[in-house]
Amino acid sequence: MISVADICFYCLGAMLLILAGLTVLSKNLFRSVLAFLGVILCTAVLFISLRAEMVALAQLMVYVGGILIFVLYAVFLTSELGGKMPDPGQRRTFIAVTASMFSLAVLLGLAWQFYGPLGAEQVIEPNIASLKSLGFRLLNPGPDGFLIPFELISVLLLAAMVGAIAIAKQSAKSGAKS
Numbered sequence: 001m002i003s004v005a006d007i008c009f010y011c012l013g014a015m016l017l018i019l020a021g022l023t024v025l026s027k028n029l030f031r032s033v034l035a036f037l038g039v040i041l042c043t044a045v046l047f048i049s050l051r052a053e054m055v056a057l058a059q060l061m062v063y064v065g066g067i068l069i070f071v072l073y074a075v076f077l078t079s080e081l082g083g084k085m086p087d088p089g090q091r092r093t094f095i096a097v098t099a100s101m102f103s104l105a106v107l108l109g110l111a112w113q114f115y116g117p118l119g120a121e122q123v124i125e126p127n128i129a130s131l132k133s134l135g136f137r138l139l140n141p142g143p144d145g146f147l148i149p150f151e152l153i154s155v156l157l158l159a160a161m162v163g164a165i166a167i168a169k170q171s172a173k174s175g176a177k178s
Contacts, residue, residue: 002040009049016042029075041066054134 022035040063047056141147
């Protein structure tokens with residue numbers, strides 16, 4: 001028997017797929033970014049419905065707080081808002097559709113292998129994406145923890161930021177000399 005929660009989950013998934021399609025297929029950059037915002041929000045709601053609140057929070061903080069704002073600035077600063085993107089052509093469209101169908105087939109095959117046929121008995125595992133569980137694993141320096149990889153990623157991002165500033169300063173100096 002299908003419950004109301006299942007219907008809401010599938011409706012949200014369908015909305016997510018529609019917004020993802022609009023993100024990719026929209027010829028207006030601003031509308032594409034707005035559809036991408038919808039994709040991020042729908043994904044966060046899906047994570048919340050799966051009781052993975054921490055993942056939803058990280059999704060919102062990282063993608064909306066960082067990447068989406070960066071993309072909006074890039075769109076505002078580098079292009080015309082009402083401008084249309086060029087037509088990709090039939091060859092690129094065919095390659096994109098073929099790659100998408102291949103990826104969908106691989107994902108469906110993996111889902112079939114992992115979950116089995118629909119209606120099969122599922123074993124419910126403990127929630128490893130809860131706030132308490134992720135908080136414990138984030139601060140645990142042991143083999144099951146994320147403390148050391150988290151700190152290494154922080155150092156890597158800091159090095160990338162310093163490198164980007166150094167490159168920008170060099171290009172600004174060379175641009176001023178010529």
